[in-house]
Amino acid sequence: MNILVTGATGHLGKRLLAHLRQMESFNIFGLSRRPDAILPEGICLKTGDLLDVTALIEATRDIDTIVHLAAVTHSDNRRDYDAVNYGGTLNLVQAAQENRVKKIIFISSRTASLQGGAYAVSKYQAEKAIADFDQDWLILSPSEIYGAGIDEALSKVVGWVKKTPVLPIPGRGNYRLSPVLVDDVIEVIITALIKNGNRKKYILAGPEEFTLKEIIKLIAIKLNRSIILLPVPIALITWISFLLTIFKINLLVPDQIARLAVCKPSDIEPARTDFKFDPVRFEVGLNQIIGGK
Numbered sequence: 001m002n003i004l005v006t007g008a009t010g011h012l013g014k015r016l017l018a019h020l021r022q023m024e025s026f027n028i029f030g031l032s033r034r035p036d037a038i039l040p041e042g043i044c045l046k047t048g049d050l051l052d053v054t055a056l057i058e059a060t061r062d063i064d065t066i067v068h069l070a071a072v073t074h075s076d077n078r079r080d081y082d083a084v085n086y087g088g089t090l091n092l093v094q095a096a097q098e099n100r101v102k103k104i105i106f107i108s109s110r111t112a113s114l115q116g117g118a119y120a121v122s123k124y125q126a127e128k129a130i131a132d133f134d135q136d137w138l139i140l141s142p143s144e145i146y147g148a149g150i151d152e153a154l155s156k157v158v159g160w161v162k163k164t165p166v167l168p169i170p171g172r173g174n175y176r177l178s179p180v181l182v183d184d185v186i187e188v189i190i191t192a193l194i195k196n197g198n199r200k201k202y203i204l205a206g207p208e209e210f211t212l213k214e215i216i217k218l219i220a221i222k223l224n225r226s227i228i229l230l231p232v233p234i235a236l237i238t239w240i241s242f243l244l245t246i247f248k249i250n251l252l253v254p255d256q257i258a259r260l261a262v263c264k265p266s267d268i269e270p271a272r273t274d275f276k277f278d279p280v281r282f283e284v285g286l287n288q289i290i291g292g293k
Helices: 011-020 053-059 078-098 117-131 153-163 182-194 212-222 234-246 256-261 269-275 282-290
Strands: 002-006 027-032 044-047 065-068 103-107 136-142 166-170 200-204 228-232
Touching: 002 011, 011 027, 011 182, 044 053, 053 078, 065 078, 065 182, 078 103, 078 117, 103 117, 103 182, 117 136, 117 256, 136 182, 153 212, 153 282, 166 212, 182 200, 182 269, 200 269, 212 228, 212 282, 228 234, 234 256
Parallel strands: 002 027, 002 065, 027 044, 065 103, 103 136, 136 200, 166 228
Antiparallel strands: none
């Protein structure tokens, strides 16, 4: 089976490729905009940009299945989300249909909706594009993935708790999250590569739900650190994000609060049934990324 992975140089892409290269039944190709991109040994590089449908048609030639990971996740310009996450997915679907690709597995987001800000809207629209694909498709919508790299949100929180005794949080920190370990997501992707059919959407979330402040306190306990949480009014955060956008400082993007606050689906039973999805508890996953008993 010939498999093309978009977003091959991202944190999730690298982890997925490391697993896939061990499977002899797969011929794995990674898609990158950069011709000098470095991929794991045994992975073939295909060069192409999601905004260039001609390049995508060439990249998807003789491909059986596409795993579509590539996305803009943080931008101060909503047009970036629209162009890449939605427009790029449309282009990929067009290329896949021209080359009669048999399946697309799309990694979306549990936030995908019309209410979760620009990123969430772009993912919602991309899901609609995937559902129009005339062959098999599958949409996997993870919650907050952790364990994939130091740049992910929860790893940043771990770093902040290590460095400071006082941590600002948006509002009262009551936004609800269900972190999911990266390897649990990857296991579902690999199972989906083998499994036929579907044309369905699945939620991949952790087995527990926490508030943001509960997660921070759990991390502090695991690190044996004392932490004081400093609530910051949402209006102030919105104003700060506006100023940061003006000065081109990529620290806080305008849609992050909306993404955090949006109501998210949480039913993982279909994924348990169809893919034997069995996500580890957050405390167990934390042990893997920061150590401890």
